[in-house]
Amino acid sequence: MITLYHNDMSSCAQKVRLVLAAKGIPWDGKHLNLRGGDQHQPDYLKLNPAGVVPTLVHDGTVVRESNIIAEYLDDLSADPPLRPSDPMARAQMRLWMKRLDDRLHAETGVVSSAIAFRYQKLAQGREAAEKLTEEIPDPAKRERMRSITFEGTASPLFAGAIRQFRRLIDDIETALAHRDWLVGDSLSLADIAYAPYATRLDHLQLSGMWQPDSRFADWYARLQAMPAYQAGLADWFNDDYLALMTEKGAEAWPQVQEILAE
Numbered sequence: 001m002i003t004l005y006h007n008d009m010s011s012c013a014q015k016v017r018l019v020l021a022a023k024g025i026p027w028d029g030k031h032l033n034l035r036g037g038d039q040h041q042p043d044y045l046k047l048n049p050a051g052v053v054p055t056l057v058h059d060g061t062v063v064r065e066s067n068i069i070a071e072y073l074d075d076l077s078a079d080p081p082l083r084p085s086d087p088m089a090r091a092q093m094r095l096w097m098k099r100l101d102d103r104l105h106a107e108t109g110v111v112s113s114a115i116a117f118r119y120q121k122l123a124q125g126r127e128a129a130e131k132l133t134e135e136i137p138d139p140a141k142r143e144r145m146r147s148i149t150f151e152g153t154a155s156p157l158f159a160g161a162i163r164q165f166r167r168l169i170d171d172i173e174t175a176l177a178h179r180d181w182l183v184g185d186s187l188s189l190a191d192i193a194y195a196p197y198a199t200r201l202d203h204l205q206l207s208g209m210w211q212p213d214s215r216f217a218d219w220y221a222r223l224q225a226m227p228a229y230q231a232g233l234a235d236w237f238n239d240d241y242l243a244l245m246t247e248k249g250a251e252a253w254p255q256v257q258e259i260l261a262e
Helices: 011-023 042-047 066-076 087-122 126-134 139-154 156-175 189-203 215-224 227-232 239-261
Strands: 002-006 028-031 055-058 061-064
Touching (some): 002 011, 011 066, 011 189, 011 227, 066 189, 087 189, 087 239, 126 139, 139 156, 156 189, 189 239
Parallel strands (some): 002 028
Antiparallel strands (some): 002 055, 055 061
């Protein structure tokens, strides 16, 4: 039996749900309210001391970290294979996924919170927002969250995060120049790993960062057309989050354009 501790709009949870859907693996879900601090409750911290989602429990064994969970699920179910058989292509797949862990996932948090999610926390009052920030176990993450929550797009972290996504889009364009997917000739965990991040930029009204007739746009559209995307992502979209990201993303777009023009 597989149990997934997750959140509807978490990009890492979206990635794992997409793998589960693509593989047709049945699972039981435990949805955590991240704004309510469910991820910092003692019982959950016993499963995931970092206080993040998702966490997968398979027959009593805990698996953490979304990229590791994705590979675990690919090992668990062979059909369809989501890792290239060629060793070099598989190494390239892991490099794409490592890029998320090394920096880009953190930059997603910067962009998302600075533009939109900070307002959810601030609506609870300054004291409550401070309390949520102080509950973050990792000191570096805690200070980063403090900056983007209380400074928003004026945070010194924001412009750098936007530039990281600009580079990512350019690199994906280059990777797709001679093939349909990021590595090899078919969909892999690399494509699945980045689907939630392309989606987040789209939801934040930042699709102006890529051309509508670009290879990136075609790749993203093909991901969205997959039945697994509907089951793993779209069926879980939170209307309140979407409305907030649409409103605040439109307000932030002129500033993003200025950053991109520098």
